Amino acid sequence: MTMVDKKIKITIDGKEYFVGSDQTILEICIERGIDLPHICYNPILGKRNTGNCRMCLVEIGEGDSRIVKEACQTVVRAKMVIHTTSRRIYDLRRTVLQLTMSQHEQACRDCPTSGNCPYVPLCQDLDISSTVVCAMCPLQGESCNLYRGNICLGPLTYSGCNAYCTRNGSTCIGCRGVIFHEDLIRLAVIDYNKKGINLDHVIDVIKLFSFSEEGKRVVDEIERIRGGLE
Numbered sequence: 647m648t649m650v651d652k653k654i655k656i657t658i659d660g661k662e663y664f665v666g667s668d669q670t671i672l673e674i675c676i677e678r679g680i681d682l683p684h685i686c687y688n689p690i691l692g693k694r695n696t697g698n699c700r701m702c703l704v705e706i707g708e709g710d711s712r713i714v715k716e717a718c719q720t721v722v723r724a725k726m727v728i729h730t731t732s733r734r735i736y737d738l739r740r741t742v743l744q745l746t747m748s749q750h751e752q753a754c755r756d757c758p759t760s761g762n763c764p765y766v767p768l769c770q771d772l773d774i775s776s777t778v779v780c781a782m783c784p785l786q787g788e789s790c791n792l793y794r795g796n797i798c799l800g801p802l803t804y805s806g807c808n809a810y811c812t813r814n815g816s817t818c819i820g821c822r823g824v825i826f827h828e829d830l831i832r833l834a835v836i837d838y839n840k841k842g843i844n845l846d847h848v849i850d851v852i853k854l855f856s857f858s859e860e861g862k863r864v865v866d867e868i869e870r871i872r873g874g875l876e
């Protein structure tokens with residue numbers, strides 16, 4: 647006798663679904679095209695996924711008794727009510743991603759993920775200015791401006807406003823402003839030095855594009871790091 651897969655009814659963001667009773671919330675969202683962020687999830691691991699990235703957090707329940715769970719770790723139950731986009735979830739995801747990015751060494755120019763980085767869209771969605779333009783730049787390897795000896799503020803510029811760029815005819819690859827994260831500025835300075843790019847020229851270009859106090863702060867930081875490296 648074969649077992650008949652039992653379907654149960656659940657609600658996700660106000661919409662009802664009939665789903666397999668042994669599925670996780672994340673599996674269902676992926677299957678149904680419901681946009682739920684996830685970085686570490688690997689479908690091959692199935693229920694052995696560990697939920698480390700905490701990006702797939704959802705709220706379960708109604709009213710004041712809602713609880714927060716990782717969607718990749720939670721198997722559905724009949725009549726479960728799931729919320730993927732509440733204010734609480736947005737704030738939690740944002741905090742988690744900020745913590746993640748604060749620990750993440752952004753060696754984007756040498757990263758195999760560059761150009762297809764999973765952090766860039768998440769940082770944009772959650773309004774976090776923590777990924778540098780190099781993470782989404784199409785000019786990788788020998789095409790990179792720095793590799794060719796040209797100045798580029800990519801390593802010092804945070805990525806993407808998703809605006810339409812009339813010059814390139816594509817989505818903006820980012821000129822939103824200089825990045826303030828001290829570790830990222832340090833990485834950029836080391837990178838410029840390695841490529842033999844004159845830091846004075848870099849500073850001149852920053853001053854050209856960023857007149858604000860923030861631009862000045864970054865220039866001061868570059869000078870300080872440069873002094874320490876000499």
Ligand code: SF4
Pocket residue numbers: 750751752753754755757758759760761763764765766777778780781782
């Ligand atoms: S491209 Fe993305 S994953 Fe790679 S180092 Fe940069 S931020 Fe990290």
Ligand code: SF4
Pocket residue numbers: 755779780783784785786789790791792798799800801
């Ligand atoms: S330094 Fe400039 S050209 Fe090179 S990867 Fe970064 S943004 Fe692209």
